[in-house]
Amino acid sequence: MRKYETIFILHPSLDEEAFKANVEKFKGVIENGGGVIENVDVWGKRKLAYEINKINEGYYTLVNFSANPELPKELDRVFRISDAVVRHIIVKNEQ
Template identity: 80%
Template sequence: MRKYETIFILHPSTDEESVKASIEKFKGVIENGGGVVDNVDFWGKRKLAYEIDKVGEGFYTLVEFSANPELPKELDRIFRITDGVIRHIIVKKEK
């Protein structure tokens, strides 16, 4: 299993319950895909470096996980089709 981390930004109009539900959804995708969530760090609402579709802030969440190489592709697909996700990135951590 390889170590990965992902950061995703949710739209600022998302309510607190929906933010928590989205985080649990993405954790579930990782765990159901055979991965292990090592750490979830919710950063809260922060200002974006630049506006995206006239949105200037969002809810940031960092998730560190271990998984097989196929799981990040599925997680990326889920991020793309989920309403409310402004931006996301998945990177493999170096040893």
């Protein structure tokens, strides 16, 4: 299993329940795909460095996890089809 981290930004118009539901959905994708979540760090609502589709802020969340090499592809697919995600990135840790 390899170590990965993902940061995703959710749309600022989400209410607290919708935000938590989306975070749980993405955690579920990792856990159901055989991954192990090591850390979830919710940064909260922050201003974006630049405007994306007329959006100036978003809810940031960082997730560190271990998984097989196929899981990040599935997680990326789920991020792309989710309307709540403004931006996301998944990187492999070299540790």
